[in-house]
Amino acid sequence: MDFMSNNIIYLKKRGVIKMNYEGIAELVHDIVKNPKNILSLKHTSLLELRTKEFKIIQNVFSKYEVSGDVVTLGTLPLGLWA
Amino acid sequence: MINFQMDQVISSKINKILTTAQLSPEMLRMINSSLNADSGTGELFKWAHLTLMNCEFVSGVSEVALPGAIAMELSALAADIFDDIQDQDNDDLPWRQIPTANAMNLAICLSMLSSEAVSTLLDDKDSRLYREICQILSHMWITASDGQFQEVLFDTREQVTLNQYFEMVKRKSGSLAASACKIGATSGGATESIILQLEQFGTNLGIMSQVRNDLNDFLNFENKKDFVSNKKTLPYVYLLHILKGRTAKQFKELAQMAGNGLQRFGKEEQDFLKQLAIDEGVVPYCRVMFETFREKSLEIIQAIPVPENRKKKMIKLVEKSV
Numbered sequence: 001m002d003f004m005s006n007n008i009i010y011l012k013k014r015g016v017i018k019m020n021y022e023g024i025a026e027l028v029h030d031i032v033k034n035p036k037n038i039l040s041l042k043h044t045s046l047l048e049l050r051t052k053e054f055k056i057i058q059n060v061f062s063k064y065e066v067s068g069d070v071v072t073l074g075t076l077p078l079g080l081w082a
Numbered sequence: 083m084i085n086f087q088m089d090q091v092i093s094s095k096i097n098k099i100l101t102t103a104q105l106s107p108e109m110l111r112m113i114n115s116s117l118n119a120d121s122g123t124g125e126l127f128k129w130a131h132l133t134l135m136n137c138e139f140v141s142g143v144s145e146v147a148l149p150g151a152i153a154m155e156l157s158a159l160a161a162d163i164f165d166d167i168q169d170q171d172n173d174d175l176p177w178r179q180i181p182t183a184n185a186m187n188l189a190i191c192l193s194m195l196s197s198e199a200v201s202t203l204l205d206d207k208d209s210r211l212y213r214e215i216c217q218i219l220s221h222m223w224i225t226a227s228d229g230q231f232q233e234v235l236f237d238t239r240e241q242v243t244l245n246q247y248f249e250m251v252k253r254k255s256g257s258l259a260a261s262a263c264k265i266g267a268t269s270g271g272a273t274e275s276i277i278l279q280l281e282q283f284g285t286n287l288g289i290m291s292q293v294r295n296d297l298n299d300f301l302n303f304e305n306k307k308d309f310v311s312n313k314k315t316l317p318y319v320y321l322l323h324i325l326k327g328r329t330a331k332q333f334k335e336l337a338q339m340a341g342n343g344l345q346r347f348g349k350e351e352q353d354f355l356k357q358l359a360i361d362e363g364v365v366p367y368c369r370v371m372f373e374t375f376r377e378k379s380l381e382i383i384q385a386i387p388v389p390e391n392r393k394k395k396m397i398k399l400v401e402k403s404v
Binding site for chain 1: 243244245247248320323324361362363366367369370371373374377
């Protein structure tokens with residue numbers, strides 16, 4: 001079984017296709033624990049799933065550095081309307 | 083009208099309401115020092131502006147929403163005071179530096195002044211708008227207080243699901259911003275469909291704000307009591323959900339220790355919680371959820387059939403929150 005199929009099975013198993021709060025939490029947790037999964041999220045076939053939450057997770061992880069540094073805890077800025 | 087000029091108009095109208103109410107000098111002083119006291123950005127009357135912005139979005143003008151905007155500002159301040167009394171935090175704010183009994187009196191007074199602000203619509207003989215805004219505000223108070231009620235109940239529960247958390251936040255925080263948006267849209271004469279869309283937009287905005295506060299306050303042990311109060315914030319509920327085995331047991335023990343008093347929850351325990359939050363992905367999860375509601379908010383604005391130039395402010399409002 002190729003790399004891609006493995007990842008699709010993984011995502012289905014995790015309930016990513018049918019996304020919900022708990023599904024998102026588990027996927028995020030899995031990626032943090034196993035950053036290799038970020039690579040699978042970048043695969044073009046997975047983008048075809050067109051799950052909005054999925055794209056959001058990709059974007060957040062592309063900006064987020066799992067460095068273990070306290071700075072990464074950071075804050076969400078207050079913005080115009082806080 | 084630019085914000086500075088509008089701030090002056092809002093301020094003058096609030097002063098008029100306060101004068102008419104013939105309040106004691108002490109209560110007047112307290113209200114004046116409480117207005118805008120929690121503005122993190124220096125922006126004044128944020129709730130009034132959110133209301134006015136929604137009115138301008140649907141109608142091109144904002145002044146017509148002033149009575150509702152002022153009512154919203156006063157109601158939101160009252161709700162904020164009740165929330166801080168409940169949570170026993172934000173000790174530096176004016177209403178936390180007076181006896182709790184008087185903080186409650188202040189909040190009750192503000193919520194009734196909010197009703198007075200709406201009643202100025204009757205001077206213009208606009209009883210339909212008066213009724214509608216009264217209804218929106220009472221619905222907001224009912225929903226928000228029910229959300230607050232749930233939040234306190236959650237404090238004593240060992241297990242709260244993410245679905246329960248988001249439902250509670252939708253009621254507690256979402257209802258306030260939803261009310262501001264709905265009042266603005268109603269004042270601007272929007273159709274029922276657009277009012278509903280903006281209500282949803284406001285709900286998302288309120289949830290975004292709560293997610294941000296939950297994340298920013300989670301490890302702020304000096305100023306916030308979220309963790310030691312067993313408050314089921316998003317980081318807490320996320321950790322409850324994803325931790326398994328030994329780490330779950332350690333987290334549970336830590337929460338119990340914190341609940342038993344700050345002395346036992348010392349620097350070592352605080353550092354452990356901080357490391358746990360880093361290791362288990364609290365920040366990316368909160369950011370993902372924040373972005374999810376932001377995306378939903380943007381989609382709503384994009385879908386509403388108003389001229390594109392009116393959308394700019396609303397889009398900026400959501401995008402600047404990133």
